[in-house]
Amino acid sequence: MVLEVRDLHKVYGRGANEVAALRGVDLEIEEGEFVAIVGSSGSGKSTLLNIIGGLDSATSGEVYLNGIEITGCSDEELVMLRRKQIGFVFQFFNLLPQLTAYENVALPLEIDQQKDIHERVVEVLKLVGLEDRMEHYPDQLSGGQKQRVAIARALVTKPNIVLADEPTGNLDSRTSKEILKLFYETSRKHNQTILMITHDLSVAKFADRIITLKDGKILEGVDGNETL
Numbered sequence: 001m002v003l004e005v006r007d008l009h010k011v012y013g014r015g016a017n018e019v020a021a022l023r024g025v026d027l028e029i030e031e032g033e034f035v036a037i038v039g040s041s042g043s044g045k046s047t048l049l050n051i052i053g054g055l056d057s058a059t060s061g062e063v064y065l066n067g068i069e070i071t072g073c074s075d076e077e078l079v080m081l082r083r084k085q086i087g088f089v090f091q092f093f094n095l096l097p098q099l100t101a102y103e104n105v106a107l108p109l110e111i112d113q114q115k116d117i118h119e120r121v122v123e124v125l126k127l128v129g130l131e132d133r134m135e136h137y138p139d140q141l142s143g144g145q146k147q148r149v150a151i152a153r154a155l156v157t158k159p160n161i162v163l164a165d166e167p168t169g170n171l172d173s174r175t176s177k178e179i180l181k182l183f184y185e186t187s188r189k190h191n192q193t194i195l196m197i198t199h200d201l202s203v204a205k206f207a208d209r210i211i212t213l214k215d216g217k218i219l220e221g222v223d224g225n226e227t228l
């Protein structure tokens, strides 16, 4: 099991301002699975992803990544965990504009002082189909190409899990399909575990499994499309 979430709760604010964003979430994801979490705005998707990614703390409950309880980690441990075990892909790509595609992808390996950086960077850029755009800067790339660079950057450290937050939210439908196919193939061919959140069921349908969140809880026994 790559990811295990146990009875996760998150409460924001206090007193009259209290919001229960997660109300007892249980979740298990196996190695190589491509899982989508769907739910309407405010259902708790980002909160769940942020806690799994070590970017936010839980009020109670546990999250285990590859058997390590991340809900019990210190801030320093979380920094290392995010660097080595988690790849992030965001809606707005979050590339560094002053670095080329190659340099953006190499950065996580350089921060980690890894060896054989060149081979690995070229390998993932080929994987995402951008070997002929390595020296381009983000503003010389299309939206889909930028997202491919971001995916290459997420994959380059060989993370246990890739967390993708509305990865196609800023792309047209044809480009979205290409990016979703890339996720699908990466999970199949490279056994990469991917957890993606989206409010769009047509996007979620590319995943192996769809989980529906509603009011901070997972809906049991229903397909995503019955609830959106």
Ligand SMILES: Nc1ncnc2c1ncn2[C@@H]1O[C@H](COP(=O)(O)OP(=O)(O)OP(=O)(O)O)[C@@H](O)[C@H]1O
Binding pocket: 012, 013, 019, 020, 021, 039, 040, 041, 042, 043, 044, 045, 046, 047, 048, 199
């Ligand atoms: N920092 C915060 N402080 C207070 N309440 C928050 C905070 N972040 C989120 N919430 C509340 O928690 C609930 C869940 O929010 P969350 O962002 O996780 O939902 P979401 O499903 O990702 O929504 P969207 O699709 O609109 O991004 C919402 O009611 C939201 O208003």
